[in-house]
Amino acid sequence: MKKCLKGSALALLTIALLVAPAMVFANGQSDTSAKPAAKVTSYNFGGSTTVEPIITTAIESFAKIHPEARISYDAPGSGPGIQGVIAGTYSLGASSRDISDDEKSKGVVPVAIALDGLSFIVNGSTINIDNLSKTDVAKIFSGEVTNWKQVGGPDAAIVVVVREEGSGTRTAVSDLILAPEFKAKNTASDKYLKEAITTPSNGDMIVKVGSTPNAIGYCGIGYLEDAIAKGGKAVMVNKVAANVANVLNKTYPASRYLYLLHKGDLVAGTVEKAFVDYILSADGQAIVEKAGYIKLPKK
């Protein structure tokens, strides 16, 4: 009996191993395209992963005021988000980069909802640099500069700490620091140094930079206080300190706006308009701050 059961279990497993590939190649595509049928009350938003924490929290509290609207948010990234708005897949999109003129000509209207600022942190007990130029930062994270003395620090190898592939913060460094520096040289946009400690969260990043001698890393401005408490030290970029005031007055180079996008102007009375208004309201801006971003200045 025991033997026969074992035999049948093995047989089942074998069948599974054989059947699974066949099923994949037969209808592998169909399950990705299957979306719930559009109801009158269903709304599909999508776009940036950076904006995702704001939107998902906002959707939850928005649902309490507008229980009739069921909103979902996909986060394939800013580019697909903008494309989705143009194609009409998303009735509202989100982007962490500026909208190009070409995209605007296709009808995309951006509404700024928050600001995102990156701060660069070094290990406080070994590195006493106060300032790095934007170019220095780019060279450090691309691996062109490998010793602290090349940028005015002690003679020690630089320990670079980065975030994982797909992280919004990683992309922000890529977009705001690396791309502008290397575009002039006509190279691919993602020039990140591979030989770097890779951490999957802001918390781990802060601990690693704070505890590893000669380390440099980055985090959102919202995490800066925490980073300093854990042994990190903030560095200025182009002699401008990373803080909310400098992001707002646009002097700090490593910062950007976050947008919601709509095809054409928002129409009063629609859920999309109500949602945008909600995020711009005091409640919505509180969500922005809670997610680690900077709320819009009062007009």
Added chain:
Amino acid sequence: MRYRKTVEGIIEKIFFVCGLVSILSVLFITIFIFLRGLPLFQKVPLVSFLFSTNWSPTDTVKPTYGILSFIIGSFYITFGSLLLAVPIGVACGIFLSQIATRTVAKVMRSVVELLAGIPSVIYGFFGVMVLAKLIREIFGGNGYSVLTASIILAIMTLPTIVNITEVSLRAVPQELKEGSLALGATRWQTISKVLVPAARSGIMAGVVLGMGRAIGETMAVLMVAGNAPIMPKGPLSMARTLTMNIVTDMGYAAGDHMTSLFATGIVLFVFILGLNLAVHAIMKRSIKESV
């Protein structure tokens, strides 16, 4: 009488269904991993997935999915940990079964068991706070390395190796030991020439089980191996394993990137399956030998 028989029958059925649950879980998880991972190979050739070292799944121009560095990373860290854990674990098992007095063995055994009960995140935390610093001060580098991860994993696999070594040494028939001692062999000669060879299949099974634990461990190595997506160059180089690759990129992965993580899972699954089959084969041999 009839009533008792029906009750027996029902209870048997219930137990059979419970048995099925574990089989079905394996089945469904297997199907799921394969369903989600295999579509990658419609876009990325299997050969370039397995034998390329370039991992840039979010490159905007041309994303690449090569996991060779992580396969090698997994092997380096696993074998590094076995290199440390096997001698210590086997020696500890011999001590517990043959040399230690009853009380000493009892205390030691419960400590080893305690070691098995510590959550892996605690090992990782210890690794970041203490071991990485130690490695950095003694050997240089940034402290997050193949070596650091191997040491942590060695500590984690010790209980498996110790326990199975002890059990298989105890399973060696008493007559063999008595015969050897009666022929005038010393205690050490008896252990090294008679007992360990007689228990070698069991010990091997313990080593392979430990290897399974090491290759599947995620959290602790994630915290201490540095996690750089590069080919490890030596014991002090940073490394990323297959498990680390899945958990690192999982958070924000979408589309092909996500599929490639499931494909990484398939590779891991095949490795673990191979290891388990090896354990079964060795166990079977050891049972045959002891009869």
